[in-house]
Amino acid sequence: MNWIDIGHIDDIPLHGARVVKTPAGCVALFRTGAAEVFAADDRCPHKGGPLSEGIVHGQSVTCPLHNWVFDLNTGAAQGADEGRIGTYPLRVEAGRLLIDGAAVGKRSAA
Amino acid sequence: MTQKLVIIGAGMASGRVIEHLLDADPGAYDITLFNAEPRGNYNRIMLSPVLSGDKTYEEIVTHSDDWYAERGITCRFGEHVVKIDPDMKVVEGENGHVPYDKLVIATGSAPFIIPVPGHDLPGVISYRDLDDTNAMIEAAAKGGKAVVIGGGLLGMEAAAGLKERGMDVTVLHLTGHLMERQLDEAAGYLLRKDLEARGITVKTQASTKAILGEERAQAVLLESGETLGADLVVMAVGIRPETRLATDAHLDVARGIEVNAQMQTSDPDIYAVGECVEFDGHLFGLVAPLYDQARVLADSLLDQPNAFAVKELATKLKVTGCDLFSAGDFAEGEGREDIVFRDPARGIYKRLVIEDGRLVGAVMYGDTADGSWFFGLIKDGADIEEMRGTLIFGPAFQGGASADPLSAFAALPPEAEICGCNGVCKGQITRAIETGATDLGAIRATTKASASCGTCTGLVDQLLAVTLGDGYAAPQALPVCGCTSHTHEDVRRLIKSQELKSQAAVWQELGWTTANGCHVCRPALNYYLLADWPLEYKDDPQSRFVNERKHANIQKDGTFSVVPRMWGGITTPDELRAIADAADKFAVPTVKVTGGQRIDLLGVRGEDLPGIWSDLNRAGLVSGHAYSKGLRTVKTCVGTDHCRFGTQDSTGLGIKLEKHLWGSWTPHKLKLAVSGCPRNCAEATCKDIGVVCVDSGYEIHVGGAAGMEIKGTELLCKVATEEEAIEVISAMTQIYRENARYLDRIYKWLDRVGLDWVKAQIVDDAENRRALAERFQLSQSVYRKDPWAEHAQDSATRAQYAPLANLTLEAAE
């Protein structure tokens, strides 16, 4: 693991999301609770909807384009829809957001 | 030989250390105890009962002067230690030096004071020790107003105590809900409700700008510009470990004094314990872990092996009548699952958080009897798979109990209004049922409830079900979504009658089965709340679809479209130039004229939105709300200005209407048009509201649509003047805002309530029409503004449009 500090948890509104550009593509950071965040692909497997623009509820997000719902724990689409988004290790330490650089394709600084 | 032990700070942690030390080996050390406070150790956490008057100081003293004397401890109370010299191994007090063999720093923490202007005025008090408590008691004796800054544990206890002593108390809290570190939104809402019930005013999202006063504090000024009178200001915004002595002595200090698992600092002869320490990145603010530390430290001082480890913590609030409990990681960690239980009738909320088949967190409000049982399961990491289904009902669960969706109705007070049209309360309906009206028709006949617009039918049905029990089979109406069994109409009525003013209030009082709703109910609730409580409820962008949150329409490739407003379809060469320049500058791929007489810039990238908005704003252009469930456009034809058939100034009226209505949120989109004569070039008769000018005045038509369904309007009324037309249209918009389901266009809503009902409300009843128009105006005082300007100018909001970080850029070698 190679934890990279990417910002403060309060940079993400409660029940909202922000995007981080990574070598692995755009990753969305979802804030599902006061101190709870998840990282997952920003691209919906259906027709590429930007998931960071969806409505965040419970530990899920609803795609803004056609309302597919994804569980942020597993990345799996819920209900009748089939598909999965990638999820990435993300932790909060003293309010700072740390993402696993290795998982998002970032080479560690030599 | 007896060694010399010096302890700095006679607080809760060091008190325990001394007890353990003397129990194990009374002769091991010759102890000198410094304390800045002019007294020995007392039970600091019981200061709140002292403040509220439930206890006296004498009752909370844990170590009396005699106690220290009997054990031969040299007390230097009321004396600050000013310096530690680790090389010479001496401690410097205000009244002289003391050498040590071993030193314990137990200086606790200092209240954090927000450095706003006026923070040092007399009358501004923090809440940490007996002197603070006495100062508050003394201030409260004079009565008057108290403002408590900080809605955490200490702030709550201070507020409740001061209220108990007869002060008029307001609590200010920076974030959205109280005690956000210990509670989630729903529990925070219930706490707020309990505090408000005892007369304490709570303001959330309230940021203090300054404390005002000449000689002493007189008022608190908020960032919002509001001023609150204050004879006493209590700052309870947090604590900071008291590390100054350690820093000066060059010990390792991070946020607290760093210690190892033996409570030893970076100097092997100096130990630290209590709130002043930092262990493995953790700080401490509750006594339970400090007691563990005290035991470890006593062992370390006696060369016994022991090690401190961080454990889960539970919080309770010492305010009688506010039963709350929170423990563990209820808001952290991945791979977790929620179990939620709400009993609106009894004001109970419970939420358990489960991870890998184990309970990791619990939040409870109203009924905390099972708190310690849950806390035990959390601490033990017990496997709960077996009892998962019934876990939330606690250890005494006998089987069978489940949340009753009808309990919200049972809980409604008799004076709660059920039928808004005829002003019928719950009590009248239950009486009617009890005296023999056992179906909807009979209720309508006897009470008139549900006999007019019909939107309260669902509620009357539920009341029949509650009152008649199994004897009544309520027709199944479709609920809002899977989170609730209520229909849209029920929810709207209950929001009004129970005065529910936040989403957390609705979730709790109406028994939502999820922690914070879903993508179906959240936008609906957000709309209902802002429509019914324009001044009290704050719009929640996270409960809106992306278009309304970003104030632009998302396109299928994830780019956005930008449509500036053109009042009544009128523009100028300057505006057109600004639009053309913006299109060039932001490389807009498509520029199109819309069906609503506007220009659409399609294909703008999300992060460019604030930039293009500022450019358009500079030319005087504002958002066209082409994305909103709200007023879209008012189309006009050229009317008397140019057209030989024109009967009235249709363009002028259209512009006036648009300037009056813009920015308002409605259940669905709202499109208007004004045609200058019955030839109807602006196609007013397929709009939600259309005006057709005639020689003698203005015909107002409603309920048209030209979408998936095509529908011509119906005539609402005819008026003689522009002023009357504007009033009728305001009232029409407002009655639709107040009554329709979210996502019903006017025509759909009219199908439910009937045009005759609307006519009776706003055509025949002049007083009601005026009242509706006034309520619309009140709402517009909040919402008639340009969201583009707000978003583009506020740097924090603007930042939300850009990526949080960009990891694709490699740092320079």
Ligand SMILES: Cc1cc2nc3c(=O)[nH]c(=O)nc-3n(C[C@H](O)[C@H](O)[C@H](O)COP(=O)(O)OP(=O)(O)OC[C@H]3O[C@@H](n4cnc5c(N)ncnc54)[C@H](O)[C@@H]3O)c2cc1C
């Ligand atoms: C009103 C209130 C209510 C609380 N309620 C709860 C609760 O319900 N549950 C809970 O678990 N916790 C509660 N707490 C927190 C709890 O009281 C603290 O965690 C605990 O007191 C910390 O113990 P300590 O020994 O580290 O510090 P303290 O008890 O603060 O003792 C430190 C002592 O060191 C002295 N000192 C500091 N600097 C110097 C110096 N340079 N020279 C000499 N002396 C010095 C101070 O005067 C002080 O007396 C509450 C706190 C307050 C203020």
Ligand code: HEM
């Ligand atoms: C001398 C009188 C008239 C003048 C000066 C006039 C002018 C215009 C102008 C400038 C427009 C384009 C802008 C707009 O939509 O407002 C327009 C559109 C239109 N006119 Fe006229 N007009 C006149 C009479 C009429 C009449 C009598 C009819 C119908 C019988 C008519 C039907 C229309 C229609 C259908 C449109 C298109 C509306 C749209 O695009 O949404 N016009 N007219």
Ligand code: SF4
């Ligand atoms: S009306 Fe139909 S064709 Fe036109 S923009 Fe909407 S979906 Fe596309």
Ligand code: FES
């Ligand atoms: S693109 Fe996400 S649901 Fe269609």
